[in-house]
Amino acid sequence: MITGAKQVGIRIEAAVKSFGRGQRAVDSLDLDIRAGELLTVLGPSGSGKSTVLSLLAGLAEVDEGRIWFGEQDVTELPPEARKVAVVFQSAVLYPHLTLRESISFAPKLAKTPKDEIDRRVTEAASWLQISALLDRRPHEVSGGERQRAAIAKAVVSRPALLLMDEPFSALDAQLRRALRTQVVRLHQEFSATTVFVTHDQEEALGMGDRVAVMRDGRLEQIAPPLELYRNPVNTWVANFVSLQPLNLIPARYEAGHVSLCDGAVRLAVPDRELPAQFTLGVRSENLRLKPAGEGSLRVLTAEAVGEQVKYTVAAPDGTQLVALGGADRVFSPDAGVELAVDWPRAMVFDPDTGERVGAAAA
Numbered sequence: 349m350i351t352g353a354k355q356v357g358i359r360i361e362a363a364v365k366s367f368g369r370g371q372r373a374v375d376s377l378d379l380d381i382r383a384g385e386l387l388t389v390l391g392p393s394g395s396g397k398s399t400v401l402s403l404l405a406g407l408a409e410v411d412e413g414r415i416w417f418g419e420q421d422v423t424e425l426p427p428e429a430r431k432v433a434v435v436f437q438s439a440v441l442y443p444h445l446t447l448r449e450s451i452s453f454a455p456k457l458a459k460t461p462k463d464e465i466d467r468r469v470t471e472a473a474s475w476l477q478i479s480a481l482l483d484r485r486p487h488e489v490s491g492g493e494r495q496r497a498a499i500a501k502a503v504v505s506r507p508a509l510l511l512m513d514e515p516f517s518a519l520d521a522q523l524r525r526a527l528r529t530q531v532v533r534l535h536q537e538f539s540a541t542t543v544f545v546t547h548d549q550e551e552a553l554g555m556g557d558r559v560a561v562m563r564d565g566r567l568e569q570i571a572p573p574l575e576l577y578r579n580p581v582n583t584w585v586a587n588f589v590s591l592q593p594l595n596l597i598p599a600r601y602e603a604g605h606v607s608l609c610d611g612a613v614r615l616a617v618p619d620r621e622l623p624a625q626f627t628l629g630v631r632s633e634n635l636r637l638k639p640a641g642e643g644s645l646r647v648l649t650a651e652a653v654g655e656q657v658k659y660t661v662a663a664p665d666g667t668q669l670v671a672l673g674g675a676d677r678v679f680s681p682d683a684g685v686e687l688a689v690d691w692p693r694a695m696v697f698d699p700d701t702g703e704r705v706g707a708a709a710a
């Protein structure tokens with residue numbers, strides 16, 4: 349672990365924040381962030397993610413509720429008293445300073461001894477692979493390198509809480525993946541409590557120790573990535589955290605069989621009791637196609653996705669489903685097919701409320 353790093357747990361209690369007379373940007377939010385964890389906050393645009401970061405950083409004040417850093421109530425504390433560092437989408441670096449000078453700025457201001465600053469800068473630069481760029485100015489490096497410098501700048505101030513607001517969203521997909529891995533490694537070394545905001549499912553599920561899913565200023569669910577993926581609390585979360593298309597299909601259950609698509613599909617379900625009527629949630633990776641000349645489903649499209657093929661299939665009642673298959677056995681458009689559901693991975697939702705059925709038992 350990098351020396352000098354501190355770990356603190358954070359608690360947001362019943363926080364409310366509105367702007368002007370508008371709708372609540374954050375609405376009765378309770379959020380526990382564990383000491384030393386990397387929490388990703390995932391939500392669509394406008395769901396209140398940046399507002400949560402502003403409240404944590406002290407850049408905005410709550411209308412109601414409290415914020416705790418460990419045992420300390422920081423609700424009324426200004427940003428500079430909170431030991432927080434923020435990395436935004438575009439790096440806030442000083443244009444006329446070299447990266448080294450920008451990165452050293454905060455610890456210098458805090459009167460940290462020079463050799464200690466040099467040690468921290470060297471260490472952070474090495475971690476983020478920008479050691480060779482330290483004497484350049486921001487306009488002399490790429491966007492990805494500027495973001496790394498911004499992260500180094502945040503880290504050398506040894507914050508109790510490191511906040512990142514979509515820091516890679518302006519960068520291309522490949523670079524984003526590389527930087528994601530670097531942040532995870534940095535967090536393993538540095539171990540500061542970290543909140544990473546993103547609207548990208550892959551980023552949130554890939555990086556987070558836990559993922560907090562936000563919608564309309566509220567917390568929908570908070571869970572480790574795999575638990576969130578397998579046991580989403582409702583159809584909205586299930587759909588939002590999907591890496592591949594999710595099928596939500598009205599279903600009936602009777603005598604060990606599920607019928608879908610107005611009875612055109614009838615499937616035996618071993619070892620599972622189901623409600624008489626429900627919404628079946630099945631991710632395309634858990635839905636397989638089997639050849640069936642006289643099958644009631646037809647392949648509409650087949651798209652190559654690396655080693656897999658993504659199929660759209662249609663039932664006689666017009667229902668369209670998405671299934672993934674291996675590239676070694678390809679169904680042509682118009683082929684007749686049957687479905688096979690990976691039942692242990694199937695999700696069962698209330699057809700009216702969309703809430704997951706049997707959430708507690710899972």
Ligand code: ADP
Pocket residue numbers: 367368370372373391392393394395396397398399400
């Ligand atoms: P996200 O980061 O998830 O996209 P934000 O926290 O930026 O969401 O915004 C949440 C809601 O609050 C949005 O409806 C947005 O328009 C509103 N909002 C955010 N900041 C301000 C502001 N400074 N003034 C007025 N409305 C704001």
Ligand code: MG
Pocket residue numbers: 397398399513
């Ligand atoms: Mg935002």
